[in-house]
Amino acid sequence: MKCRICKKEAIVKLKHYNLPLCEEHFYEFFEKRVKKAIGKFGMFSNDDRILVAVSGGKDSMVVWYVLRKLGYEADGLFIRLGNGENIDKTQEMIKDFAKDIGGNLIVEDATRYLYGLSTFEATRVLRRSACSFCGMVKRYLMNKVAVEMGYDVLATGHNLDDEASQLLGNILHWQKGYVLRSWPVLEKTHEKFVKKVKPLVLNYEDDIKLYAEMRKIPFLKETCPFSIGATSKVYKKMLSVLESDQRGAMLSFYMGYIREKDDFFKKDEESVNLNSCEICGYPTTSKVCYFCRSREKLRERLGRKRGTIEG
């Protein structure tokens, strides 16, 4: 098996492209796709200060690594969703990695907003579904930290599989609002809403894993223990059925969306009105944002006094 580019011995064969490559040209191919996404969607320029949301999983570690390798000023943000040894270890791993790649690491502690509870404990008290509540808390805090610390862009590790499967799920349930907003860039539409970008949107999850392994980038092998049975998995499974029948179909489905979206779907007539939350000032479609409403309810359920964030 020879590398398609240089004809030297290939070390990988990318199954989604049926493409044998040597180590050097695999890195080049992979990083080119990241560059392509950044350019095609106007994610950021060399002058922008980028904050990368880093969970310790392969996607976020890789996106941080590649952005720094491409010369961008990219720092990391780790949100502690609870306490305990595992989370300490993850934080240690990310801290060491930050040193290796020369970026700053910011650590935010979600539990101080949740009266000391982990996001999982809080969902129990609030009787919410774990994934959606935890996701909301992460999004809120990522945005808050990026805004407060003056970053221009927040980058996340969402990959092609994530985006394509989410799009498929939203189409299957006819969620037009979500379908229209499935874009790899969310522009700044409120003074306290930082621009969000997904630089790995053109990279298959399999290739990201391969890249992490070959570059010896450390990452958490386990997925979140609370995400077992997450509904998003079924859409990934559907797309893997498609992909094994039609090579490259996941990418071509997603690129079709990028190309056809405006011709295919009717625009929503009413645009979503973003207000400033009466409590925290961050954007919301209601009067008080969902984060603050959840904190309020948590406080009531726990029988705590209204107080400072740490209260």
Added chain:
Amino acid sequence: MKCRICKKEAIVKLKHYNLPLCEEHFYEFFEKRVKKAIGKFGMFSNDDRILVAVSGGKDSMVVWYVLRKLGYEADGLFIRLGNGENIDKTQEMIKDFAKDIGGNLIVEDATRYLYGLSTFEATRVLRRSACSFCGMVKRYLMNKVAVEMGYDVLATGHNLDDEASQLLGNILHWQKGYVLRSWPVLEKTHEKFVKKVKPLVLNYEDDIKLYAEMRKIPFLKETCPFSIGATSKVYKKMLSVLESDQRGAMLSFYMGYIREKDDFFKKDEESVNLNSCEICGYPTTSKVCYFCRSREKLRERLGRKRGTIEG
């Protein structure tokens, strides 16, 4: 297990609805869904003369049976796609069935349009893909016979799985024209284009099979030997992954399409212009229809003289 309606012993459990039913109430449930489709989409009225395209498979046999049972004047049309013992046997089976249910059976022979070849043999000569060519010939002849014999409507056995999987495939490949025309009724838009309807569009394939078996309706067990690897299968497989995770999701995806289509998708700006084929007079978007062009090419390849249909 008790029947959900009458509390007598249930004989089936419909897995897509999690619904145990006795024999009587299963028939009622099943036929009600056909009635619902006929009414909801305005397929036909009691005065209409209906021609049912009957291949001998479970879907077409069941739709013919149910339409007659509901009191409609429904005749059958069997198109011989080739010659040979199997086809003779199928024709015999359908002829006997027609007698049982009291409908007329019309038999049309596709080979007399194809210089004696079967549709499969013709695709070899024409170097076309078997399924798409054979489907085109069937659609052409079904329409032709219905028009010539003065039927008001042509009914086919397409079921929920067929329609939902085709819709999914068209969405995954961003085929907007097809997505917009995936409707269970095609109106008469040309003097030689008969209205087409799909009365089983709200019935799951599994339930149709069950209905055929319980009613002892004869049908061909084998699927077409040339359809192995048909691309439509992968979309059915994807939907069965979805359905086994979310019961009823296939129906709800399809009903969502019915409900949301006009709000969801932009209309095509240019409407398709239907001409009359210069050779046969049947509708086409070109000057000469695809059926006549194929016959012409076949004639050339076979070195035959231009002649009558039987030539």
